[in-house]
Amino acid sequence: xTRITVKLVSNHxxxxxxxxxxxxxxxxxxxxxxxxxxxxxxxxxxxxxSQVLDEALRRITRGCSVxxxxxxxxxxxxxxxxxxxxxxxxECTDKTIVVEAKLRRPRRDDPAYIQVGLYMILAExxxxxxxxxxxxYPDGLIVVEEAWxxxxxxxxxxxxxxxxxxxxxxxxxxxxxxxTCIFRRVCPYP
Numbered sequence: 163x164t165r166i167t168v169k170l171v172s173n174h175x176x177x178x179x180x181x182x183x184x185x186x187x188x189x190x191x192x193x194x195x196x197x198x199x200x201x202x203x204x205x206x207x208x209x210x211x212s213q214v215l216d217e218a219l220r221r222i223t224r225g226c227s228v229x230x231x232x233x234x235x236x237x238x239x240x241x242x243x244x245x246x247x248x249x250x251x252x253e254c255t256d257k258t259i260v261v262e263a264k265l266r267r268p269r270r271d272d273p274a275y276i277q278v279g280l281y282m283i284l285a286e287x288x289x290x291x292x293x294x295x296x297x298x299y300p301d302g303l304i305v306v307e308e309a310w311x312x313x314x315x316x317x318x319x320x321x322x323x324x325x326x327x328x329x330x331x332x333x334x335x336x337x338x339x340x341x342t343c344i345f346r347r348v349c350p351y352p
Contacts, residue, residue: 165238166321168246168280171314172273174321175334181321182330183345210300214263215250218298222261226254237284244318248281249298251290258290264299272297278306279314 174181219231235251238244250261260281268274278295285293295306324331333340333351340346 165243165245166318166325168244168277168284171244171280171318171321172277174324175273175276175317177333177335177339177343178320178324179330179333179349179351180343180345182324182327183349185325186330187345187348210265211249211263214265214298214300215261218261218263218296218303219250219252221303222259222294222296223252223254226252226257226259229253229255237281237288239284239287241287242283242318244280244284246277246281246284248285251285253290257292257294258285259294259296260285261296261298264297267299267301268297268304275306275310276314276317279310279312280318282306282311283314 170181170184173184215233230253232251232253234247234249236245236247237251238246248260249263250259252259252261260278262274262278262281264272264274274297278297282293282295295310297304297306330350333349340349340351343349
């Protein structure tokens with residue numbers, strides 16, 4: 163099994179066919195557009211995310227003695243063969259906090275919770291203790307409960323199984339979501 167990224171697992175949670183196509187995609191003939199940091203700067207995405215993270219940091223570190231803060235902290239686990247880069251990792255004297263920033267409030271079944279659950283697990287695998295997780299968005303902050311770690315591990319197992327298949331599994335979302343998918347031209351499902 164090759165190393166899997168947190169983003170691939172969250173894509174799988176959204177749509178297993180999307181994750182399969184990202185790994186086994188159509189190759190050189192057609193490449194989906196890739197959102198780079200340069201694109202983020204052009205549209206102001208980086209500024210918005212910075213504001214969201216700054217506000218989240220102000221809220222979550224009340225009553226906490228901060229030792230270190232790291233933006234885009236890369237975490238990995240050899241045991242899980244999983245890696246990813248969390249938006250913000252805050253080390254306090256008594257706990258570690260992981261924060262994933264989003265541009266809108268996540269729904270109850272949003273892949274953001276899977277991402278944070280996996281980052282919490284990865285932080286523990288990297289020696290951080292008492293890990294808490296949050297999803298930050300422009301108007302607030304959501305605590306990610308411990309149960310999402312269990313959901314995230316299940317999704318990681320499903321992702322590994324899907325990636326090993328010879329054909330993409332059917333999408334999980336309604337076909338209306340397929341209209342905006344970057345792989346819609348090559349997906350075998352209508």
